[in-house]
Amino acid sequence: MKLPMKLYFSPLACSLASRITFYEAGADIEYLYADTKTKRLEDGSDFLAINPMGQVPTLEVDDGTLLTENSAILQYVAECLPAAQLAPASGMARAQLQKWLGFIGTELHKAVYMPLLDPKAPEAVKAYARDKIPLRMDCLQKHLAGREFVLDRFSIADAYLTTILNWSAAVGLKLTPWPAVAAYYQRMLQRPAVGRAVSEEFALYQKEQAHQSAVRQ
Numbered sequence: 001m002k003l004p005m006k007l008y009f010s011p012l013a014c015s016l017a018s019r020i021t022f023y024e025a026g027a028d029i030e031y032l033y034a035d036t037k038t039k040r041l042e043d044g045s046d047f048l049a050i051n052p053m054g055q056v057p058t059l060e061v062d063d064g065t066l067l068t069e070n071s072a073i074l075q076y077v078a079e080c081l082p083a084a085q086l087a088p089a090s091g092m093a094r095a096q097l098q099k100w101l102g103f104i105g106t107e108l109h110k111a112v113y114m115p116l117l118d119p120k121a122p123e124a125v126k127a128y129a130r131d132k133i134p135l136r137m138d139c140l141q142k143h144l145a146g147r148e149f150v151l152d153r154f155s156i157a158d159a160y161l162t163t164i165l166n167w168s169a170a171v172g173l174k175l176t177p178w179p180a181v182a183a184y185y186q187r188m189l190q191r192p193a194v195g196r197a198v199s200e201e202f203a204l205y206q207k208e209q210a211h212q213s214a215v216r217q
C-alpha cells in the first residue's frame, strides 16, 4: 500500500523506528536522506528549513504538514495504519505504550545512548551516561523476562526499542549481563520487516561513511 508521506531519515538513526513501522505494516512511502551533520538533504537543500532542530525523524504528510519527535510520529503512523495493530487504541494499554515510548526515548535514547554516540561529548559526560546503564537495563531485563514483546504483541515500542538497542555494539555496550534484553534484540532482528529495515539502512550507512571519508581526504 502506497501512502502519501515522506520520511526524512538518516541511516541507522532513530528514524529507523519509523521505517520498521512502515515495513511491518506493509506500507510504502518516500524516504528522503537527511545529513544530520551538514543539515543538508541529498539535493543540497537546507534541512533546517524543514525541521529547525535539524533532526530525524521528520515526517511530512500530503498536505505538507510536518511532524517531528519519534513518539508522536510513531503513534501517528500506527493510527494511519490501523490494520497492522501497532499501537493499542486507548485506556491503560495505550498508557503503557506511552510509558514505554517515554522510557525508551528519555531514559535510553537521550540519557544513555546519545552521549555515548556523540563524538563531541566529553569523557565525563560519557562516564555519567555509562553510570545510568545498570538501573535502566535491569528494569528492561525485568520487564522482558518471559515476554516476547514490550507490550502483548509487536508494537511501535518494539520498533523504537530495537532501533536503540541496535546502537549497543557501536557504543561498546555488551547486552550479555541482561540475557532477556539480548535475546529480545536478536528475536526482533529475526522479524522479516525488522531485518529488512536494518540491513537496508546498514548498507546506506556504509555508503554514507564511505562518502564522508572521501570528502575528508
Ligand SMILES: N[C@@H](CCC(=O)N[C@@H](CS)C(=O)NCC(=O)O)C(=O)O
Pocket (backbone or CB within 6 Å): 013, 014, 015, 036, 053, 054, 055, 056, 057, 068, 069, 070, 071, 105
Ligand atoms: N527528540 C527527538 C530526538 C531525535 C534525535 O535525537 N535524532 C538524532 C538522530 S537519532 C538526530 O537527528 N541528531 C542530529 C542532531 O540532533 O543534530 C525525537 O525523539 O525524535
